[in-house]
Amino acid sequence: xxxxxxxxxxxxxxxxxxxxxxxxxxxxxxxxxxxxxxxxxxxxxxxxxxxxxxxxxxxxxxxxxxxxxxxxxxxxxxxxxxxxxxxxxxxxxxxxxxx
Numbered sequence: 001x002x003x004x005x006x007x008x009x010x011x012x013x014x015x016x017x018x019x020x021x022x023x024x025x026x027x028x029x030x031x032x033x034x035x036x037x038x039x040x041x042x043x044x045x046x047x048x049x050x051x052x053x054x055x056x057x058x059x060x061x062x063x064x065x066x067x068x069x070x071x072x073x074x075x076x077x078x079x080x081x082x083x084x085x086x087x088x089x090x091x092x093x094x095x096x097x098x099x
Contacts, residue, residue, distance in 0.1 A: 034095030
């Protein structure tokens with residue numbers, strides 16, 4: 001077992017256990033933000049599209065799946081704007097040319 005397996009198996013479980021009720025509109029919001037050509041972070045999905053997930057851990061599953069589907073690619077890091085994150089580090093994303 002590699003060092004990344006536990007994280008990947010947990011991430012895969014989060015993807016598999018995602019509620020379609022939450023996951024489908026969240027993925028559509030990510031697709032929309034990807035189509036703008038602008039860089040974005042998870043809080044933009046909430047702030048600009050009104051989507052909130054039932055648990056903070058679901059954001060990682062959402063973005064990992066969007067990346068796997070070729071919708072987005074990682075483009076950097078920055079300070080999180082989401083209230084409660086206290087300016088912690090977050091990933092920034094942009095749409096892939098093929099999305």
